[in-house]
Amino acid sequence: MAEHTSDKKIALVLLSGGLDSATCLAIARSQGYECYAISFEYGQRHDSELQAAERVVNALGAKELKTIHINMGDIGGSALTDKAIDVPESPTEGIPVTYVPARNTVFLSLALGWAEVLDADAIFIGVNAVDYSGYPDCRPEFIEAFERLAALATKRGVEGNPISIQAPLLHLSKSQIIHKGIALGVDYGLTVSCYQADAEGRACGKCDSCRLRQEGFRQAGVADPTRYC
Amino acid sequence: MAEHTSDKKIALVLLSGGLDSATCLAIARSQGYECYAISFEYGQRHDSELQAAERVVNALGAKELKTIHINMGDIGGSALTDKAIDVPESPTEGIPVTYVPARNTVFLSLALGWAEVLDADAIFIGVNAVDYSGYPDCRPEFIEAFERLAALATKRGVEGNPISIQAPLLHLSKSQIIHKGIALGVDYGLTVSCYQADAEGRACGKCDSCRLRQEGFRQAGVADPTRYC
Numbered sequence: 001m002a003e004h005t006s007d008k009k010i011a012l013v014l015l016s017g018g019l020d021s022a023t024c025l026a027i028a029r030s031q032g033y034e035c036y037a038i039s040f041e042y043g044q045r046h047d048s049e050l051q052a053a054e055r056v057v058n059a060l061g062a063k064e065l066k067t068i069h070i071n072m073g074d075i076g077g078s079a080l081t082d083k084a085i086d087v088p089e090s091p092t093e094g095i096p097v098t099y100v101p102a103r104n105t106v107f108l109s110l111a112l113g114w115a116e117v118l119d120a121d122a123i124f125i126g127v128n129a130v131d132y133s134g135y136p137d138c139r140p141e142f143i144e145a146f147e148r149l150a151a152l153a154t155k156r157g158v159e160g161n162p163i164s165i166q167a168p169l170l171h172l173s174k175s176q177i178i179h180k181g182i183a184l185g186v187d188y189g190l191t192v193s194c195y196q197a198d199a200e201g202r203a204c205g206k207c208d209s210c211r212l213r214q215e216g217f218r219q220a221g222v223a224d225p226t227r228y229c
Numbered sequence: 230m231a232e233h234t235s236d237k238k239i240a241l242v243l244l245s246g247g248l249d250s251a252t253c254l255a256i257a258r259s260q261g262y263e264c265y266a267i268s269f270e271y272g273q274r275h276d277s278e279l280q281a282a283e284r285v286v287n288a289l290g291a292k293e294l295k296t297i298h299i300n301m302g303d304i305g306g307s308a309l310t311d312k313a314i315d316v317p318e319s320p321t322e323g324i325p326v327t328y329v330p331a332r333n334t335v336f337l338s339l340a341l342g343w344a345e346v347l348d349a350d351a352i353f354i355g356v357n358a359v360d361y362s363g364y365p366d367c368r369p370e371f372i373e374a375f376e377r378l379a380a381l382a383t384k385r386g387v388e389g390n391p392i393s394i395q396a397p398l399l400h401l402s403k404s405q406i407i408h409k410g411i412a413l414g415v416d417y418g419l420t421v422s423c424y425q426a427d428a429e430g431r432a433c434g435k436c437d438s439c440r441l442r443q444e445g446f447r448q449a450g451v452a453d454p455t456r457y458c
Contacts, residue, residue, distance in 0.1 A: 154365060
């Protein structure tokens with residue numbers, strides 16, 4: 001088990017390279033945490049997300065960025081990891097095909113593993129239950145259930161000092177998230193939210209994630225710095 | 230989402246290639262489930278476990294065996310994934326260094342993803358809280374917490390038909406597990422439990438896992454079919 005190298009609290013931030021997780025890193029830093037960041041290469045359609053995660057870490061600062069590779073595409077079942085399923089370009093009913101089965105559970109679990117090695121105090125995740133895509137694993141009750149699980153699953157939890165799961169964007173609208181991030185110095189031009197960004201990280205402007213992001217900037221009254229195809 | 234191809238209930242069984250998970254697969258089959266199996270290549274010291282998982286599937290039967298690759302070794306913190314940490318060859322106090330941070334949480338999460346795609350009714354995991362190594366993620370309360378999480382994390386849970394997490398070995402001693410497996414036709418000579426088996430799958434006979442297994446066969450009054458170095 002790693003020892004804390006300073007008196008600072010330690011946070012591990014899940015970083016996708018998108019708008020929400022970049023804001024989340026800025027919030028964790030503003031709360032005085034020494035931050036580590038974790039990204040996932042899980043068979044998503046492009047790696048411009050991962051390049052965005054690196055840009056965000058370089059701009060905002062983090063002690064280390066680690067990328068975990070998992071072949072979730074082999075599991076299938078999602079338009080984000082299965083090229084045979086198209087990303088929808090207009091709103092759909094119910095849980096959309098871009099939902100990756102158990103994705104946040106998998107990401108939080110892997111973060112939990114590294115958090116335990118780092119002896120981290122908190123894991124930050126940028127899930128949002130307001131302007132979101134209707135994924136079951138973005139809801140407050142999911143986050144609470146994961147925190148309970150984490151307390152039971154880990155050495156630190158057994159020793160009575162569980163890792164907390166922080167989801168500071170949970171109840172914010174996209175425009176509130178943008179206002180908060182701008183106040184904390186986030187450059188959203190570095191981030192990529194699009195489900196099917198091209199190799200240069202340019203967004204399609206049509207998918208669910210692009211639509212939520214565009215609407216967020218519009219409502220926030222802030223110029224949208226996104227680069228579109 | 231896949232449709233059931235028969236009226237049979239579907240189970241996804243976590244299969245490490247060891248004694249417990251092989252028994253677990255036999256139990257799921259005996260309960261009438263159509264079985265799929267999932268293994269993990271996560272940076273463990275050797276791949277003889279994975280070869281054992283294949284042998285077990287060939288002997289007992291499963292519709293498909295999928296191996297998920299994750300670089301958990303990059304996270305470190307365990308003697309099983311970090312070659313700089315020795316596997317202890319005598320009993321230790323507390324949670325041992327062979328504990329892989331959050332391993333069962335990660336494995337169950339990835340299984341949950343595939344289970345959702347398969348539209349599986351249950352996930353079977355061979356954890357055991359009697360003759361075990363003191364890992365926090367082998368306790369009944371951990372399994373219950375994961376089941377609660379799974380109900381919240383998935384499409385199927387949202388629709389009121391959650392995936393159940395079955396841990397049929399949870400309260401059995403190693404010798405009871407062996408008796409049950411033999412009654413169900415498990416050939417334990419195919420399995421590898423050792424933390425540091427050699428390339429041919431021969432066990433060291435000294436690590437915690439070997440000691441528990443040897444003691445199990447002794448107490449069960451059954452000849453130990455394990456191949457030792």
